[in-house]
Amino acid sequence: MELTLWTYEGPPHVGAMRIATSMEGVHYVLHAPQGDTYADLLFTMIERRGLRPPVTYTTFQARDLGGDTAELVQRSIRQAVERFQPEALLVGESCTAELIQDQPGALAGGMNLGVPLVNLELPAYSKKENWGAAETFYQLVRTLLKGEMPAPGTPKPSPSRWRQEGRRPRVNLLGPSLLGFRCRDDVLEITRLLAEHGIDVAVVAPLGARPADLIRIPTADANVCLYPEVAGPVCSWLERSFGQPVVRTVPIGIGATAAFLRELHGVLDLALPADLQEVEGQPSEAERRSRLPWYSRSVDSTYLTGKRVFIFADATHAIAAARIASKELGFQVVGLGSYSREQAREVRAAAAELGLEALITDDYLVVEKAMGEAAAELVLGTQMERHSAKRLGLPCAVISAPLHVQDVPARYSPQMGWEGANVIFDSWVHPLMMGLEEHLIGMFRHDFEFVDGHRSHLGDGAPTAAGTGEPEAAPATPAPAPGTITAAAAVREALESLWTADGEAELAKIPFFVRGKVRKNTEAFARERGLERIDAEALYDAKAHFSR
Ligand code: SF4
Numbered sequence: 001m002e003l004t005l006w007t008y009e010g011p012p013h014v015g016a017m018r019i020a021t022s023m024e025g026v027h028y029v030l031h032a033p034q035g036d037t038y039a040d041l042l043f044t045m046i047e048r049r050g051l052r053p054p055v056t057y058t059t060f061q062a063r064d065l066g067g068d069t070a071e072l073v074q075r076s077i078r079q080a081v082e083r084f085q086p087e088a089l090l091v092g093e094s095c096t097a098e099l100i101q102d103q104p105g106a107l108a109g110g111m112n113l114g115v116p117l118v119n120l121e122l123p124a125y126s127k128k129e130n131w132g133a134a135e136t137f138y139q140l141v142r143t144l145l146k147g148e149m150p151a152p153g154t155p156k157p158s159p160s161r162w163r164q165e166g167r168r169p170r171v172n173l174l175g176p177s178l179l180g181f182r183c184r185d186d187v188l189e190i191t192r193l194l195a196e197h198g199i200d201v202a203v204v205a206p207l208g209a210r211p212a213d214l215i216r217i218p219t220a221d222a223n224v225c226l227y228p229e230v231a232g233p234v235c236s237w238l239e240r241s242f243g244q245p246v247v248r249t250v251p252i253g254i255g256a257t258a259a260f261l262r263e264l265h266g267v268l269d270l271a272l273p274a275d276l277q278e279v280e281g282q283p284s285e286a287e288r289r290s291r292l293p294w295y296s297r298s299v300d301s302t303y304l305t306g307k308r309v310f311i312f313a314d315a316t317h318a319i320a321a322a323r324i325a326s327k328e329l330g331f332q333v334v335g336l337g338s339y340s341r342e343q344a345r346e347v348r349a350a351a352a353e354l355g356l357e358a359l360i361t362d363d364y365l366v367v368e369k370a371m372g373e374a375a376a377e378l379v380l381g382t383q384m385e386r387h388s389a390k391r392l393g394l395p396c397a398v399i400s401a402p403l404h405v406q407d408v409p410a411r412y413s414p415q416m417g418w419e420g421a422n423v424i425f426d427s428w429v430h431p432l433m434m435g436l437e438e439h440l441i442g443m444f445r446h447d448f449e450f451v452d453g454h455r456s457h458l459g460d461g462a463p464t465a466a467g468t469g470e471p472e473a474a475p476a477t478p479a480p481a482p483g484t485i486t487a488a489a490a491v492r493e494a495l496e497s498l499w500t501a502d503g504e505a506e507l508a509k510i511p512f513f514v515r516g517k518v519r520k521n522t523e524a525f526a527r528e529r530g531l532e533r534i535d536a537e538a539l540y541d542a543k544a545h546f547s548r
Contacts, residue, residue: 006364006384008339008402012122012132013094014039019136019230020090021053022177022206026140027086029077031069031104032094034059046405047178056080058097058104065100073104074111081113088140088211089113092120116211118143128362130229130314131342133177137206138233144214149241156243159221160269169268170200171247172220174235175227176207181317181401183207185414186226190251193417197261199268206230218242222267226250226416228316229340251416252320253424254287254328261286290418292425296329304429308517310335310376312359312367312385313400315343317415319350321380321399324424326354334374335359337367339382364388375517378432383407395431399424495523498534506536521546 105119275285337359389396
């Protein structure tokens with residue numbers, strides 16, 4: 001058992017639903033108790049789709065458990081096939097159905113349905129949503145391509161066969177799905193980018209594909225693994241079984257987009273255009289297509305340099321964000337982590353490059369604690385981190401699923417490619433206090449409107465207690481009964497009593513977004529030296545000590 005309040009991912013059958021709903025001509029029969037239809041809302045409300053997901057639930061109730069639930073499964077399958085006439089059928093169970101072991105996939109297999117059938121075995125008690133999506137996509141592609149497998153010993157097709165065939169090279173874009181972060185616009189942006197380089201897109205899947213499209217996958221010269229969480233396993237299988245090379249660089253950020261294009265040109269044996277040639281110490285011509293390099297170099301961005309940023313997201317977006325933050329915006333990454341256990345190795349490697357230890361967890365409270373301890377000035381995360389950052393009074397931008405409805409915007413807002421980098425620049429810088437305001441509040445602390453922690457471009461009112469940059473207790477923590485002192489409160493009180501009035505006055509002069517960090521460092525310094533009082537002098541001694 002694990003006490004859980006918020007969860008980063010749903011159960012694996014929600015991942016399967018994402019695949020079925022992203023596609024056309026696929027139907028999913030889900031053996032599930034009454035009430036599991038809640039998952040429909042993810043698609044009709046968050047993705048704002050005007051269609052019901054292509055899912056038939058068996059919706060068994062308590063009274064059905066005394067009877068023949070297997071018969072209910074067969075009836076549901078028969079009715080779904082007759083009514084929806086799918087081109088491929090997925091059959092699987094939700095968590096509760098897994099316990100009663102009706103084996104709906106095996107039952108469907110014995111029904112002679114005349115439709116390609118995928119029996120989904122998704123262990124709901126050990127795996128989660130992204131794993132469920134990846135497994136479903138892999139099993140579906142495998143089932144549909146069973147008849148197309150090359151005989152053993154067949155030589156691999158050359159990725160430059162397009163040249164002999166007198167056509168343009170073509171690739172598949174694999175991984176975009178509903179409830180993925182900005183997939184709709186990423187696909188448009190990458191398709192456009194490829195077209196500029198004379199590369200066609202053969203199949204985009206699962207988003208918008210039909211089963212017949214999946215059968216065309218091997219006709220492309222390479223696969224682009226846009227979202228490894230969903231398409232990683234299928235790309236590896238296609239590479240092993242059909243000899244299709246995989247482009248694995250995810251084009252989020254300027255450097256990554258350029259690296260993606262270079263990798264793609266290499267794989268397809270295309271001459272690298274002059275504007276993609278690497279230029280020592282500065283962006284290549286192609287990289288100037290985004291405004292991010294100039295915006296981040298312009299003098300207005302100087303105050304961004306060294307801002308302490310904490311990143312927690314799915315592995316793909318966390319790794320991309322760390323690279324953009326450290327290499328393209330000049331931030332200092334002070335925390336990097338992910339809830340994607342399947343890609344933990346990659347996140348650990350990215351963190352190690354930054355001299356950090358990756359935080360791999362799916363407990364948002366652990367993330368919130370780490371965020372507070374890192375004394376971050378900006379948080380890049382999921383909806384969970386947005387809530388945590390709000391409690392801690394920290395600016396935050398959302399960079400990954402899980403997402404709320406506002407992250408499926410009406411306007412064009414990719415994360416990938418040159419335009420994606422523009423969108424990223426705006427959305428990450430927006431929550432920060434603007435340079436002039438930061439400078440003025442640091443100089444004049446007694447304004448009645450532009451008070452400490454105020455961010456006027458966000459329409460901030462008076463700052464919260466947390467606006468001082470010092471951690472605020474989460475409201476979820478129950479208040480102690482009157483008269484009781486918690487251990488944490490006692491420690492806090494003891495530390496606060498160390499501060500003299502002039503020490504506190506000096507501390508108040510420190511800009512609010514680094515004040516929490518300075519307070520902690522000074523207290524640690526005082527404890528280490530056995531100081532009984534923290535006055536202005538102790539504060540400056542600590543400052544000198546830590547800046548050494
Ligand atoms: S079966 Fe699983 S998804 Fe459905 S309500 Fe129970 S725990 Fe939630």
